[in-house]
Amino acid sequence: MKDYSQFDVLVIGSGAAGLYAALCIEPRYKVGLITKSKLKTGASGWAQGGIAAAINPNDSYLLHLEDTLKAGAGLCDRVAVEFLVTHGAKAIRSLVDMGVAFDRKNDHLAMTLEAAHSRPRVLHAADTTGKAIVTSLMEQVLQRSNIQVLSQAFALKLWLNEATGRCQGISVLYNHKITWISASAVVLATGGGGQVFAQTTNPSVSTGDGVAIAYRSGATVRDLEFVQFHPTALTKPGAPRFLISEAVRGEGAHLIDETGRRFAFDYHPQGELAARDIVSRAIFTHLQKTNTNNVYLDLRPIPEAKIRYRFPNIIHVCSKWGVDLFNEPIPVAPAAHYWMGGILTDTNNLTSIPGLYAVGETASTGVHGANRLASNSLLECIVYAQQLSNLTIKPVETELISPSVQVIETSFPIEEVKKIREELPVLVWQSAGICRTEKVLENAIAKIQSWRTYLRSLPWNKYLEQLSPTQTVEFTFPEAETNLRLYAETLNLLDIAYLILQSAVFRTESRGGHYRLDYPETDPLWQVHTLVKRDSWQKSIIN
Numbered sequence: 001m002k003d004y005s006q007f008d009v010l011v012i013g014s015g016a017a018g019l020y021a022a023l024c025i026e027p028r029y030k031v032g033l034i035t036k037s038k039l040k041t042g043a044s045g046w047a048q049g050g051i052a053a054a055i056n057p058n059d060s061y062l063l064h065l066e067d068t069l070k071a072g073a074g075l076c077d078r079v080a081v082e083f084l085v086t087h088g089a090k091a092i093r094s095l096v097d098m099g100v101a102f103d104r105k106n107d108h109l110a111m112t113l114e115a116a117h118s119r120p121r122v123l124h125a126a127d128t129t130g131k132a133i134v135t136s137l138m139e140q141v142l143q144r145s146n147i148q149v150l151s152q153a154f155a156l157k158l159w160l161n162e163a164t165g166r167c168q169g170i171s172v173l174y175n176h177k178i179t180w181i182s183a184s185a186v187v188l189a190t191g192g193g194g195q196v197f198a199q200t201t202n203p204s205v206s207t208g209d210g211v212a213i214a215y216r217s218g219a220t221v222r223d224l225e226f227v228q229f230h231p232t233a234l235t236k237p238g239a240p241r242f243l244i245s246e247a248v249r250g251e252g253a254h255l256i257d258e259t260g261r262r263f264a265f266d267y268h269p270q271g272e273l274a275a276r277d278i279v280s281r282a283i284f285t286h287l288q289k290t291n292t293n294n295v296y297l298d299l300r301p302i303p304e305a306k307i308r309y310r311f312p313n314i315i316h317v318c319s320k321w322g323v324d325l326f327n328e329p330i331p332v333a334p335a336a337h338y339w340m341g342g343i344l345t346d347t348n349n350l351t352s353i354p355g356l357y358a359v360g361e362t363a364s365t366g367v368h369g370a371n372r373l374a375s376n377s378l379l380e381c382i383v384y385a386q387q388l389s390n391l392t393i394k395p396v397e398t399e400l401i402s403p404s405v406q407v408i409e410t411s412f413p414i415e416e417v418k419k420i421r422e423e424l425p426v427l428v429w430q431s432a433g434i435c436r437t438e439k440v441l442e443n444a445i446a447k448i449q450s451w452r453t454y455l456r457s458l459p460w461n462k463y464l465e466q467l468s469p470t471q472t473v474e475f476t477f478p479e480a481e482t483n484l485r486l487y488a489e490t491l492n493l494l495d496i497a498y499l500i501l502q503s504a505v506f507r508t509e510s511r512g513g514h515y516r517l518d519y520p521e522t523d524p525l526w527q528v529h530t531l532v533k534r535d536s537w538q539k540s541i542i543n
Ligand SMILES: Cc1cc2nc3c(=O)[nH]c(=O)nc-3n(C[C@H](O)[C@H](O)[C@H](O)COP(=O)(O)OP(=O)(O)OC[C@H]3O[C@@H](n4cnc5c(N)ncnc54)[C@H](O)[C@@H]3O)c2cc1C
Pocket: 012, 013, 014, 015, 016, 017, 018, 034, 035, 036, 037, 039, 040, 041, 042, 043, 044, 045, 046, 047, 048, 049, 050, 051, 052, 129, 130, 153, 154, 155, 156, 189, 190, 191, 192, 201, 202, 203, 205, 206, 209, 210, 243, 337, 338, 359, 360, 361, 362, 374, 375, 376, 377, 378, 379, 381
């Protein structure tokens, strides 16, 4: 095994953001790409609908800008959005050059309309766009001699220089050991945190690790109360909450209730093509009114040949769970889908900690505001990761340490941690889901706080939060490694749950992906960001 104790740049996460970032960093730098599961695992590979870019002659970046700002409900950072939409065409060109086979129509890139876009501008590769992008990026990464991939390596904690506060590496659980890896720059690309909700479209790796790790080291995090709930996730007993892409409604599918009525127009003039939060809340309210568990998505208004061409994966997954979508509507309900908030970054992806960068869903660049416009997130991953090509760093200065090795022989009782891991998402879904109130949030926070205190009192904590960079830990008892990983992920989930709920209490209004039943109106005085550092919650200046 190659030496992995020192890199120029460490990238944590191998979704679209992490892979593309690793490729953009100048090849003269030695890059370590760390990922906690397989290289291909992450939300990026699951993206279906596509990637938005204003490249059609009837479109313009100004229209894309306008649509993004409108969806973001007053909280987008205009400069960040301008940067996103003006770099869209370049990002798409680069992906095409890397071999991403987007669908074409008459030799041109094909584009579809998605909810809240004023023009068809979503490029796709059937309904597995994310897989097409990730596969091409992975192939490129594996060919690059300056990039070393460490799979099944779990980032635990940032390594900050005690004197300067600069990030100079991380501790990682890898190959039966906890070791410290030094680097001149660390890029967090760890994705979202959907697993904190019982109903989610996100994969199992989406546990908010980057936000939790950065927050614990004192980074400023922003707008964590804003969570996008996707209106249409498959709702079949035993099936995962598989996402039925927005593009299906864009192509003409209807949302109907048990009686077959198109109810979405009762709630908004744009019906099923209104913004996601509006459609999600319409379904949620309709389910409560009708005392039912799901509504239906009827694809039968779309010509059969088009369904077969555009949505082969949706056909496949639905049929696996017993739904023949050519002859019956698909049972669907909302699920947590995308986390707008994250680690505060500037347009160069720099966080508030020197040497620490964040990109992709884990970052808060300001492009999504209070609500993300569909298909803008893959674009954000690519456009912002591209910025890392400007990264210039000094060679690693950290002295290589000769760590003391502690061998872990004992196993700790894990059952209680497993129980918390199961109960937490149910509590968060019930308290901080589509509709929120102060009383319910406060009760849930009290429970979460008691779990956080309990977890921090367990002996594992000395390997996670209290380990110093002169210590390496080796596991000779195999289960201890698995248990520590479960412990670390559960603690991350508890920390992000606390941050989401506390931010949801803080914001006494409704806006975008944050809806308060006790404050249902949007308040102009709240057109500000929620900034969190350690235990301090603050409003930014007016956006
Ligand atoms: C079902 C679904 C469909 C979607 N469809 C679309 C779409 O059509 N268009 C669009 O624009 N967006 C879509 N999105 C959103 C979009 O896919 C994500 O926002 C985007 O892919 C995030 O990319 P990322 O690289 O930031 O994170 P991810 O792709 O989630 O990658 C995160 C990586 O970090 C790793 N990681 C996490 N924690 C650690 C740790 N502690 N140590 C080491 N590694 C770690 C993970 O293993 C993973 O490799 C969809 C999301 C889902 C879930």
